[in-house]
Amino acid sequence: MSFDIRLPIGLMFLAIGVLVGGYGAFGGPSAVKPGEPNVDLIVGALMVAFGVLMLALTRVRRGQG
Amino acid sequence: MTLGAVDWGVIGLYLLFVLGIGVAASRRAKSGTDFFLAGRAIPAWVAGLAFISANLGAQEVVGMGASGAKYGISTAHFYWIGAIPAMVFIGVFMMPFYYGSKARSVPEYLRMRFDEKTRGFNAFTFAVMTILSSGISMYALAKLIQTLHVLDGPFAAAHMPQTWIFHAAVLVSAAIVLVYIYLGGLRGAIYNEVLQFFLIVAGFAPLVWLGLRQVGGWHGLQAELGPAYTHIWHGMGSAATNRLGVDWFGLTMGLGFVLSFGYWCTDFLVVQRAMSANSMSAARRAPLIAAGVKMFIPFVVILPGLIAIALTATPDRPGASSQPPGAIVQHAPGVIPAKVDATSGKPMLDAHGQPQLDYDLATPNLLLREFPTGMLGVGLTALLASFMSGMAGNVTAFNTVFTFDIYQAYIRRTADDRHYLHVGRLATFFGVAASVAAAYLASAFNNIMDLIQLVFAFVNAPVFATFLLGMFWKRTTGHGAFAGLIAGTAVAALHHGLTLPMDDLPGVKGGWLAVTHAYPSEMAQNFWTAIWAWSGCFVTTIVVSLATRPHPEAELAGLVYSLTPKIDEAQGSWLFRPVTLGVVMIAAVVVLNLIFR
Numbered sequence: 001m002s003f004d005i006r007l008p009i010g011l012m013f014l015a016i017g018v019l020v021g022g023y024g025a026f027g028g029p030s031a032v033k034p035g036e037p038n039v040d041l042i043v044g045a046l047m048v049a050f051g052v053l054m055l056a057l058t059r060v061r062r063g064q065g
Numbered sequence: 066m067t068l069g070a071v072d073w074g075v076i077g078l079y080l081l082f083v084l085g086i087g088v089a090a091s092r093r094a095k096s097g098t099d100f101f102l103a104g105r106a107i108p109a110w111v112a113g114l115a116f117i118s119a120n121l122g123a124q125e126v127v128g129m130g131a132s133g134a135k136y137g138i139s140t141a142h143f144y145w146i147g148a149i150p151a152m153v154f155i156g157v158f159m160m161p162f163y164y165g166s167k168a169r170s171v172p173e174y175l176r177m178r179f180d181e182k183t184r185g186f187n188a189f190t191f192a193v194m195t196i197l198s199s200g201i202s203m204y205a206l207a208k209l210i211q212t213l214h215v216l217d218g219p220f221a222a223a224h225m226p227q228t229w230i231f232h233a234a235v236l237v238s239a240a241i242v243l244v245y246i247y248l249g250g251l252r253g254a255i256y257n258e259v260l261q262f263f264l265i266v267a268g269f270a271p272l273v274w275l276g277l278r279q280v281g282g283w284h285g286l287q288a289e290l291g292p293a294y295t296h297i298w299h300g301m302g303s304a305a306t307n308r309l310g311v312d313w314f315g316l317t318m319g320l321g322f323v324l325s326f327g328y329w330c331t332d333f334l335v336v337q338r339a340m341s342a343n344s345m346s347a348a349r350r351a352p353l354i355a356a357g358v359k360m361f362i363p364f365v366v367i368l369p370g371l372i373a374i375a376l377t378a379t380p381d382r383p384g385a386s387s388q389p390p391g392a393i394v395q396h397a398p399g400v401i402p403a404k405v406d407a408t409s410g411k412p413m414l415d416a417h418g419q420p421q422l423d424y425d426l427a428t429p430n431l432l433l434r435e436f437p438t439g440m441l442g443v444g445l446t447a448l449l450a451s452f453m454s455g456m457a458g459n460v461t462a463f464n465t466v467f468t469f470d471i472y473q474a475y476i477r478r479t480a481d482d483r484h485y486l487h488v489g490r491l492a493t494f495f496g497v498a499a500s501v502a503a504a505y506l507a508s509a510f511n512n513i514m515d516l517i518q519l520v521f522a523f524v525n526a527p528v529f530a531t532f533l534l535g536m537f538w539k540r541t542t543g544h545g546a547f548a549g550l551i552a553g554t555a556v557a558a559l560h561h562g563l564t565l566p567m568d569d570l571p572g573v574k575g576g577w578l579a580v581t582h583a584y585p586s587e588m589a590q591n592f593w594t595a596i597w598a599w600s601g602c603f604v605t606t607i608v609v610s611l612a613t614r615p616h617p618e619a620e621l622a623g624l625v626y627s628l629t630p631k632i633d634e635a636q637g638s639w640l641f642r643p644v645t646l647g648v649v650m651i652a653a654v655v656v657l658n659l660i661f662r
Contacts, residue, residue, distance in 0.1 A: 003089055005111060005256045009263060012082040016075050016443065023071045023439040030069065033437045036275065040439035043271045050263070 010054030017047030067218040072442030079264065079446045083245060083453070086256050090249025097482045100250030100489050101169060101465045102341050107252075109347035111259055113354030115338040116152075117362070118258035121265060122455020123448060124202045126366050127209065130428030133370025134377075134401060136308045137294030138661055140370070141363040145297075146321035149356050149654045151329035153647040155339070156352035158626075159330055160643075162536055163340055164348040165623050171333040172470040178535045178624045180543030181474070186550060188470035190524045191333060192463055196496060197521070199459035200503020201514060206452045207234035207504065213429055215445065235504050238449070242456050243497040247490055251341055251465070254457040258338075261450035268447020269365045272428075275435045276372035289375045298662045310586025319592025323599040327529040334462040346643070353646040360654055366428070373400040373427035400430050416568065456500070464492040515573055523561070526595045527553020527602030534606050539618065539625045545610030553602025560597040566590050 021044020024031050032038050094100045107115075132140040168174040172191065176184035208231070210216060216230045245253045280286050287295045293308055300306030301313045309316070329335060329352070342348035377399030403412035403420035412420040432444040468489045477484075507514045531549055534541040565576035566587040575590060584590040621628050639645055 003093065003256075005086075005259050008082050008086055008089075008256075009260050012078060012260065013263070013267070015078050019071060019074050019078070020439045020443060027071070027439065030438050033435075036278075036435075036437075039271055039275060040437060043267070043440060043443065047267060050267075 004058050006054045006058045010051045010058065013047045013051030013054065015051075017044045017049075017051055020044040021048060068215055068441065068445075069438040071439045072445065075439075075442030076446050076449070079450065080241065082260065083241060083257055086260065087245025087248045087253045090245070090253035090256060094248070094250045094252060094486075097485050097489070099252065100486050101468065102337075103250065103252035103255055105341060106343045107255055107338075107341045107347070109342060109350040110354055111255060112338050112342045112347065112351035114262050114358065115255040115258040116335055116351055116355035117359050118262040118265075118454045119254075119338060119458030120335055120455070121262065121362070121366075121451055122202050122458070123206050123209070123452035124455065126265070126269070126448065126451045127205070127425055127428055129363070129366040130370035130373070130431075131424035133367035134374040134422070134424045134427040135370075137290065137371060138363075138367065139297045139299070139307065139309050140367045141297055141657075141661065142309075142316060142320060144359060144363050145654050145657055146317060147325045148329060149360055149650060150321065151325040152352045152356040152359065153650050154326065155330040155336070156349050156356070157643050157647045159532070159536060160339060160349040160352070161345065161629065162624055162626075163336060164342070164345050165629070169340075169469050170465050171331060171336055172466055174624075175531075175535075175546075176470075176474075178621070179541075179546045183531070183543055183546045183550065184470060185474070186547065187528075188466050188474070190521065192466050192471060194521045194525075195334065195459040195463040195466075196499045197503050197514070197517060199456045199463075199496075199500040201507050201518075202452065202455055203235055203239060203500055203504040204507040206238060206448075207231045208508075209425075209429060209448075210234045212426065213433060215433075231508070235501060238452060238456070239497050239501050242453055242460060243494065246457060246460050246464070246497075247493050250489070251337065251461045254461045255338060255341060257457065258454045261454040264443075264450040265447045265454075266365060268432075268444045268450075269369065269428075271440060272432055272435055272444065273365060273368045273372070276369060276376075276431060279435075280372055280375045286371055286375055290371065294371065294374075296662060297658065304585040304589055309588055310584070311589040311592055315589055315592045315596070319596050323526065323529060323595040324592070326533075327525060327527075327595070327599075331528050331532050333466060334458045337462055337465065349643040350641065350646060353643060353650060356650045357646075357653070360650070360657060369428045369431050370424070373431045376431075377401040377422070400434060401427050402430070460493060460496050460500070463496040464489050467492040467496070512573065519561070519573065522591075522594075523554045523557035523598065524550075526557045526598030530599050530602040530606060534603070534610075535625070537626045538610075539621055539627055540610055540615055541606060542610045542613045542615055544613040545606045545608075548609040549602040549606030552605035553598045556601030557594050557598035560594045561590070564590055564593070 020040050024038050024040025024042070024044055027040065031040050093104065096104075098104055129140060129143070132143075163171070163174060166174055166177055168177055170188075172184045172188035175187050211227075211230050211234070216233070217227060220227055220230055220233075245257060249256070277283065277286070280289060283295075292299050298313075300308075301311075301316065304310050304312045304315070311319075339348050339351040342351050401422045401424060404423045405411065406413050415421050429448070432448075433441070436444050468485055472488050472492075473480075473485065503514075527550060530553065531546045534549075535546060559578070561575045562578035563576070563580070564582045564584060565571060565580045566574060566584050566589070569575070569587070571577055571580060574587065584593065618628055623629050
């Protein structure tokens, strides 16, 4: 099986998502700007979801457009 | 603004993955085909995303935000008219010749179709141009990092002078791109471009979301900025009534036809991505898939500019409630700062006594203002990723053209594959080193760089006429093509020398021969220079071709439309055939134009 780019993309989004989302959840006041939503947590969670999706796609038949 | 540990963590993770992909790709970079063409094994969607990512450099991200702030949503013309139709055209009509001819580069196609001199002219100008543009964008990135002051703290803590920030930014970013291309070749570059593409979206889409919340959504933007900023066809009937200073004819012919087709259909930087695809049908679908994504990029790169200007009080905007009409704003508070004169330290004023805004800081400053620690790291990584994808595009196109169209053509004609692979790696190293040199040249002599870029714009303007005639008129000859390119370049220079944008002085902006016509804007002058250059090349190529001996038809099979068997795209459902995809893309872009008319 040859190299599948979805694997590193999935892993990277998972890692960055956990890092940023985790900071949003537990990082205290510096993680949220006053009057703004907790963007670290929201975007972090979305990045984790995207990472998981990419990893799941590597299990699907590769090479499809 | 200082970066927290989380921000550094994000940047670190990104760099780790980028280098890791380079190492993984190097295991499969054993032959010339691997290194220069990614083994012709790239799936359509990967080639398609790389196709846009290589073009989505930092200058594009920052520049489109700047144009959004200056001209408004009309900037989307650079995508919807200035890219999509050309991307559909190359996918449906031109890829069969590029891919089917087995040419390894665009200049090599020119040699197969025409002759050595046409190839040589294209190869040399292209090689120099890619090095210059990667150097200029490296300079822009380093300058931006300096301006944003994000590295001031760490440098002060390490007792290093602040001036080293520029050197560090140039050298570190160049070194990383060098490593992953040197190791993985085009495959390393393309895989990274896909990863970088997703990161760019992850960094800028949340910026648009947060920004729109602040200004009250799209309707809030419309109310704040007025129709000239938020409608792309507003006042396009005449150059005097819209912010771009161009009329609809100059826009559609100059940008939509000549410049757009000249770039998207002939520039090896993007075409190389499609040529690396794993089959003819993938190669044709790559630009079409790219078009489907490209048409939505304006929402990620242009909207930050509009949001930034809405959060900045300016005097020429009656909608800006905080300023009474006619008031002189001494310093523009808000996201976009005024340009400051380096010697006097005072804001620079325009002809009307108003401060000139530094639009290039629209997107970066919005990012610093909106993002908290954590997302700030993601945003800066997105900026870094856009820079690297753009630079890698230049470097891989350079090493291929240098190896096949300069070294193999003029220095050593026959050698084994290993030798050319070795030359390709050396060319990568040399290309990056030359880009660094160009970055320092740009920092020392900004005017010289403007002049060189201008000369290359003349060379580039007519090029699509040559390809159009070459691919679709079998009578076109090598002498005709070469004469056409020279004539088109000369016409471009002549037109520039005889015209001038209003409010500019004769010189590098034009009018250096005589001023016979004044354009309402520099953009209008650019578009018309391109239209004249294209026409000059088109006519000259036809006339000279008719006067010279045609190529034997047998030699043109697979290179010219009428002498190539039509490709049978029977496999797969009709929905994914190039023609169907092309029609869908054009229809979608028409809808976007109607929504934002």
